[in-house]
Amino acid sequence: MSASSFQPVPSERFQPVPSERDGGRPRPPKVFGLGLTRTGTRSLTAALGVLGFDVVHYPVDGATYRTLLAGSARFPLLESHDGLTDITVVPYYQDLDLAWPGSRFVLTVREEESWLRSCRTHWERPLPDRGDGRDVRLESDLQRFLRAAVYGCHAFHAERFRGVYRRHVAEVARYFADRADDLLVLDVVGGEGYERLAPFLGVPVPDEPFPHLN
Template sequence: MKVLVLGLPRTGTQSLADALTHIGFGPVYHMREVGRNNHQALWIEAIEDKFEGKGRPWGREEFERILAGYEGVADYPPAIFPEELMAAYPEAAVILTVRDEDSWMASMESTLWHLYQSRPADDPSPMNQLSRKYHEHCWGGDLPKYGKEAFRKHNELVREAAKGRKFLEFGVGQGWEKLCEFLGVEVPEGVKWPRSDDWVDYKKMVDKERKEKEGRDKRI
């Protein structure tokens, strides 16, 4: 393992994962990999072991059941386990992706939180069950009320746990120069920073729904 990207979702983790892969620090395990590899049950097990005491805390042996062959991690579910991953992979550099908390909250509410609320609790799909686990344990099942506090606490936890490590706090939009300097590699010539976001179409749909609702409310 070479790089642990431990910022929360919606802080540029997907673009950063793609950027890391482009400069030779891949493959990177991102949320996209969960469904592709049918890893939902393993991550639910990890969450239950951490928060519900159903098993022992995870170390390198347990994480390697999921992460073997990857050179980096980013986004959820890995970011739920910052201290555990840093302990399991002491050789890895640590990157904390950060963002203004108001814009982070707006982005979360129009993506992960909206999807979570739109699905019935008894939906048996593995991804829905994983989603319910992390929403429950990361902000008590109430992102609007507890999300910003959880965001701040998470970032401080990573900063504290990463003391003495090769560490970078990376803001959205800082681009190739900052990242490549940190990792000691050349900036790729003529390559634009990736603008990856699997949620683009979903956010457009949510925004359309919101505008339609506002229009109906005005007519009432």
């Protein structure tokens, strides 16, 4: 599935849509990155920040973990942020679509063999102690939870990951099949960037390079 299969229609910056869950009151739409690990989700998050969207990459806070353990996709962070990215979103994107009508979704993709090599390297690295006050044990528990939910395993397994990648891209394509204006498939690693992302979100293309973070 190539990114070029999806050609979203440029639009004005999206507007709140009334939600029946909240008595018809408008809820501001969100932006969600539903790409798998090592597909450029961190770069996407930085780019969304440049475009004016306060989006959280792979949240590892206690409230998020408790929410997931309770089987809910009502992430507390979404009350104060514009969206989420990375595998935190992957198992719950359909729930988030229902909870936040009018939201936009960005599926980051990557050439398959390159992606598998990057995943292997990433999985072999231990969790770092960043010295920023994060609870390393909490982060480890959340990592195990999400890896099991998304990949069905905790350790790297190339063929399993390959199947997960292909199924995820295909399932997202089917889910948004009649909603091309709500989904952007973006190959950040392959060089795509603001020229596609900014029009999709209805904001100007910034005069600066697209961020590429590891």
